[in-house]
Amino acid sequence: MHPWKRLLRLLRPDRTDIRLVIAFAVAIGLLNLTVPIVTMAVVNTVAFGTLIQQLIVLCLGLLVALTIAGVLILLQYLLVEYIQRRIFIRVASELSYKLPRVDLKAFDHRYGPELVNRFFDVLTVQKSSAVLLLDGVSLLLQIGIGMVLLAVYHQLLLGFNMLLLGALAFWVVVLGRGAVRTAIRESVAKYRVAGWMEEIARHPVAFKLAGGPRMAWERAEALTREYLEARKQHFRILLRQFAFLVLLYIVINVALLALGGTLVIQGQLTLGELVAAEIVINLILATFLKIIKYVEAYYDILAAMDKLGQLQDLPSESLTGEHHVAHSKGASVTLHSVSFTYSGQKWPALQQLSLSISPGERVAIVGPNGAGKSTLADVLYGLRTPQSGWVEIDGVDIRSLRPDSLREHVALVKGVEIIEGTVLDNLRMGREEISLMQIHEILAKVGMLDTIMAFPDGLHTMLWGDGKPLSLGQASRLMLARAMLGEPRLLIIDEALDHLDEQFRDMTLATLLGPDTPWTLIVITHSEAVARQCDRVITLLPPARSSPREVQSRAG
Numbered sequence: 312m313h314p315w316k317r318l319l320r321l322l323r324p325d326r327t328d329i330r331l332v333i334a335f336a337v338a339i340g341l342l343n344l345t346v347p348i349v350t351m352a353v354v355n356t357v358a359f360g361t362l363i364q365q366l367i368v369l370c371l372g373l374l375v376a377l378t379i380a381g382v383l384i385l386l387q388y389l390l391v392e393y394i395q396r397r398i399f400i401r402v403a404s405e406l407s408y409k410l411p412r413v414d415l416k417a418f419d420h421r422y423g424p425e426l427v428n429r430f431f432d433v434l435t436v437q438k439s440s441a442v443l444l445l446d447g448v449s450l451l452l453q454i455g456i457g458m459v460l461l462a463v464y465h466q467l468l469l470g471f472n473m474l475l476l477g478a479l480a481f482w483v484v485v486l487g488r489g490a491v492r493t494a495i496r497e498s499v500a501k502y503r504v505a506g507w508m509e510e511i512a513r514h515p516v517a518f519k520l521a522g523g524p525r526m527a528w529e530r531a532e533a534l535t536r537e538y539l540e541a542r543k544q545h546f547r548i549l550l551r552q553f554a555f556l557v558l559l560y561i562v563i564n565v566a567l568l569a570l571g572g573t574l575v576i577q578g579q580l581t582l583g584e585l586v587a588a589e590i591v592i593n594l595i596l597a598t599f600l601k602i603i604k605y606v607e608a609y610y611d612i613l614a615a616m617d618k619l620g621q622l623q624d625l626p627s628e629s630l631t632g633e634h635h636v637a638h639s640k641g642a643s644v645t646l647h648s649v650s651f652t653y654s655g656q657k658w659p660a661l662q663q664l665s666l667s668i669s670p671g672e673r674v675a676i677v678g679p680n681g682a683g684k685s686t687l688a689d690v691l692y693g694l695r696t697p698q699s700g701w702v703e704i705d706g707v708d709i710r711s712l713r714p715d716s717l718r719e720h721v722a723l724v725k726g727v728e729i730i731e732g733t734v735l736d737n738l739r740m741g742r743e744e745i746s747l748m749q750i751h752e753i754l755a756k757v758g759m760l761d762t763i764m765a766f767p768d769g770l771h772t773m774l775w776g777d778g779k780p781l782s783l784g785q786a787s788r789l790m791l792a793r794a795m796l797g798e799p800r801l802l803i804i805d806e807a808l809d810h811l812d813e814q815f816r817d818m819t820l821a822t823l824l825g826p827d828t829p830w831t832l833i834v835i836t837h838s839e840a841v842a843r844q845c846d847r848v849i850t851l852l853p854p855a856r857s858s859p860r861e862v863q864s865r866a867g
């Protein structure tokens with residue numbers, strides 16, 4: 312979608328306020344016209360030596376007009392402030408609704424947090440739209456009204472208007488060609504620099520390697536060069552547009568003084584009219600040199616909309632489908648010839664995989680790196696849809712279920728995903744119905760209760776995105792506790808137990824395998840000791856590059 316269309320869509324809910332801002336700008340423009348008109352009247356009054364009372368009346372009239380204009384300016388300022396706030400709220404709420412629902416494949420080739428940096432462009436949209444609405448509109452009106460006024464003074468000045476309009480059209484269409492494209496390219500380059508800085512901060516240990524700082528510097532330098540090149544291209548267009556405005560400013564100034572003077576000499580224009588016309592012209596011309604600032608704001612806003620569009624266009628999971636209704640303990644799982652290939656990959660990660668897991672069964676999935684174990688977990692959790700074959704949970708094809716409904720029955724523990732918040736926030740994850748008693752119980756079961764309670768703030772201890780102040784093993788146990796709290800009917804654990812020491816692993820396993828647990832358990836692991844404790848071990852082999860693979864299964 313063109314950034315312009317995106318902007319219109321974003322501003323649509325504010326259209327009434329925007330119309331008001333424009334209406335105010337028209338009124339302010341008209342009221343400001345009283346300045347040249349009164350000046351003309353004063354010049355004529357003084358020239359003909361009329362009474363002082365007339366001067367007082369003129370000044371009072373001017374005072375009233377300018378006071379009304381002042382009030383309108385304040386109201387306009389207020390409205391634009393509200394529009395800015397609403398833009399922020401709308402973009403923030405749209406994205407916070409969208410991001411948890413984004414289809415995982417959107418992040419296969421892009422790093423999500425880096426992509427989300429584009430949210431900061433909402434500030435550009437806010438600031439630039441304020442500048443354009445407050446000053447840009449009145450500037451255009453000032454030019455428009457000024458031109459009408461000039462046309463009223465003399466038909467020769469009408470000709471001048473036509474020339475001016477032609478010059479402006481040339482300025483926008485010809486000299487401005489490619490400006491939106493270069494503005495977008497500049498902002499892409501800007502994000503690449505920011506993304507690299509983020510990458511350095513994200514890998515503090517890797518960049519402490521002997522060559523790390525040099526690599527960080529060299530890549531930053533290369534990306535900065537790319538940015539400068541993109542900025543130069545954009546600036547070239549701005550500069551040529553600005554140079555044309557300066558030229559126009561000089562030519563018009565001189566030509567109009569000469570034209571006005573000639574008309575006065577020929578008696579076709581009064582002295583007062585010449586002075587007023589000069590004021591009007593100078594008003595137009597003074598705004599001329601400022602136009603470039605607004606044009607740059609306009610290009611920036613479109614580039615920002617393009618960036619925000621990258622977030623708005625992220626594909627979402629479909630929220631259609633049935634709600635899953637099943638109350639039995641433990642879900643059954645069946646895979647029917649499931650094949651899945653990542654986009655851009657030549658070979659499948661899963662190839663014609665068939666297996667069946669009974670309700671309440673505890674199954675270990677083992678296999679070498681790259682065998683497709685994590686991909687299988689993603690498929691079962693509804694994060695990825697097989698290109699062929701299908702998966703049944705409780706005998707229901709998961710394609711016909713709403714993903715959120717499926718995840719009320721299925722939980723996946725994969726990696727360490729600690730969010731910035733308290734321990735309690737991290738455990739509940741919005742499920743306010745989970746009681747403190749349940750939380751204490753589950754923390755004790757994964758051997759984390761003493762650790763958490765030893766922190767001065769206990770359950771209210773703040774955790775940071777990287778899991779600090781928890782160790783990797785502690786954070787993994789917190790992830791397990793988070794999943795178990797939801798009492799899923801299918802619990803999939805992707806290597807989380809492999810991070811634990813023997814004591815905590817056995818303790819957690821005892822909880823996971825306990826006779827009263829409500830789930831069917833799938834544990835993906837590289838640990839023989841973990842696999843041995845399960846009812847059954849399924850070995851996944853890397854997909855044969857030419858023929859369907861075998862699934863080996865043995866009792867645990």
Ligand SMILES: Nc1ncnc2c1ncn2[C@@H]1O[C@H](COP(=O)(O)OP(=O)(O)OP(=O)(O)O)[C@@H](O)[C@H]1O
Nearest residue numbers: 419653654656660679680681682683684685686687
């Ligand atoms: N996001 C992705 N995009 C493209 N290919 C991927 C992606 N994720 C995994 N793969 C590929 O899919 C195959 C299976 O990967 P998967 O992570 O499922 O293996 P795994 O058995 O879990 O491995 P490990 O034991 O190392 O965790 C691998 O060949 C991998 O390169």
